[in-house]
Amino acid sequence: MKWQLRKPSVLPGFGLTLGFSLTYVTLLVLIPLGGLLLYTTKLSWNEFGAVILDPRVLASFKLSFGASLIAAVINLFFGLIVAWTLSRYNFFGKKIVDALVDLPFALPTAVAGIALAAIFASNGWIGALLEPLGIQIAYSRAGVVVALVFIGLPFVVRTVQPVIEEFEKEFEEASTSLGASWWQTFSRVILPSLMPALLTGFALSFARALGEYGSIIFISSNMPFVSEIVPLIIVTKLSQFDYVGATAVGTVMLLATFVILFLINAIQIYSREKSL
Amino acid sequence: MQTEHRLEPRWLKPLLLGTTLLFLAIFLALPLGVVFSEALAKGWKVYWASITEPDAIAAIKLTLLVVLITVPLNTVFGVATAWLIAKFEFRGKGLLITLIDLPFAVSPVIAGLIFVLLFGSQGWFGAWLSEHDIRIVFATPGIILATLFITSPFVAREIIPLMQEQGKDEEESALTLGASGWQTFWKVTLPNIKWGLLYGVILSNARAMGEFGAVAVVSGHIRGMTTTMPLHVEILYGEYLFTAAFAVASLLTLLALVTLVLKSFIEWRIGKKRLLAH
DSSP: OOOOSBOOOSOSOHHHHHHHHHHHHIIIIIHHHHHHHHHHTTSOHHHHHHHHTSHHHHHHHHHHHHHHHHHHHHHHHHHHHHHHHHHHOOOTTHHHHHHHTTHHHHSOHHHHHHHHHHHHSTTSTTHHHHGGGTOOOTTSHHHHHHHHHHHHHHHHHHHHHHHHHHOOHHHHHHHHHTTOOHHHHIIIIIHHHHHHHHHHHHHHHHHHHHHOOTTHHHHSOOOTTTTOOHHHHHHHHHHTTOHHHHHHHHHHHHHHHHHHHHHHHHHHHHHHHHHO | OGGGGGGSOTTHHHHHHHHHHHHHIIIIIHHHHHHHHHHTTTHHHHHHHHHHSHHHHHHHHHHHHHHHHHHHHHHHHHHHHHHHHHHOOBTTHHHHHHHHHHHHHSOHHHHHHHHHHHHSTTSTTHHHHHHTTOOOTTSHHHHHHHHHHHHTHHHHHHHHHHHHHHOSHHHHHHHHTTOOHHHHIIIIIHHHHHHHHHHHHHHHHHHHHHOOHHHHHHHOOOTTTSOOHHHHHHHHHHTTOHHHHHHHHHHHHHHHHHHHHHHHHHHHHHTSSOOOOO
């Protein structure tokens, strides 16, 4: 068969939309991101290593990955509960609660940051309750996790919720009528079928947390080695006109993002093939 | 419908419902409440003064300018791309979809960084730009570019699934009956996707007004000149002017609430599937 760019179609506009889309994506996304990768070639491997292996940078990578992981686990657990409640139970005000779950997508991150800092500061609504117990959240590493839980909250809920809604109740009933306890039904029948959605939500929430900047810098004390996240390292280096250092750290972040994107795609392809 | 859930233990519903409400109260309701309570802590007079002082007005104006440029451009891009992806089968389609989605996955700080590397003083075009006295980074064009990058996937992501679901039978009939390509688009395609398109535009608008990380990197924080509303909030907060910071933040919070209300309204209008929220 002859090689062809596209299958024939009577609809017009292929050339126009293809040209426009490609130009737009190339100018806005491809060239700028390519510029970043190309900028890294200005560094030798030794220089690149020196930037990345600097103890302050390493500490920030540990914090960013660690806090994002903890936040994603918290969101996995509570996200499943929220998704289950919203899709299985009826209660007063459910519509409003359901709509509110998207708030972290709609609320600017800077606003989320100052609001959470105000709540969890030692004189804040929750901070004041925790202070007598010796727990400090704002201006500590725990504050970073709190901000990331907020930011990632909708991801698990919104990926799992439709799957629970579409889940065939016959399976549960069959399992129960065959003598399984509720817990056995949940862990052996329901949970496995939710797994791909849970993993996708977890990965999306983790990826979003890793790159988050706006909400964290307000609730964290931003102390080097203690509570300084990777995006802040990039911003600091840029403000000192250390483009090369910022680029090296940025490239590692970008590669981490690509790896997570790849994993999310792999999960989705795997679960699609399994369900066929 | 709920009665058939006798399968699960009796204590489960109260436990899960209680956990859900407590978790969402702490992480969603309290932040909303604290913004307005802090903003109005010193009364309406101070609130009004905070959002009408010259620097706040300048920030609001700049934010609106950014929205007026980025949202229409990304809407045209989104519609053209959705048409391309939903109506045609061609090689490299998967790759194109990945590229369109990419800005959604990249950290906002990196979105700012890439434009600094292109147009900053030590960037690829930095020397040429300073020779010709053109400022992009630390000026309005940089803020617009970074926002354009961040919000570019929103309209496309929202209407691609809608257009794919509707197929191309209706368009093919219109063409067979003698309509021109543009007529088909305006009279057949557009009415079919209008709600999804509207929601994509609202979402782009909310994100364009609220973007912080990417804009913070390219703005240079020149007060009254290159500060959008979120950056103005940051500056006020950094100067311990908490009431003023929360007052400006409350405007952005109202915007977020309006966005959520419109989302629910449009979902109700379409009467089926949940829209993508991000």
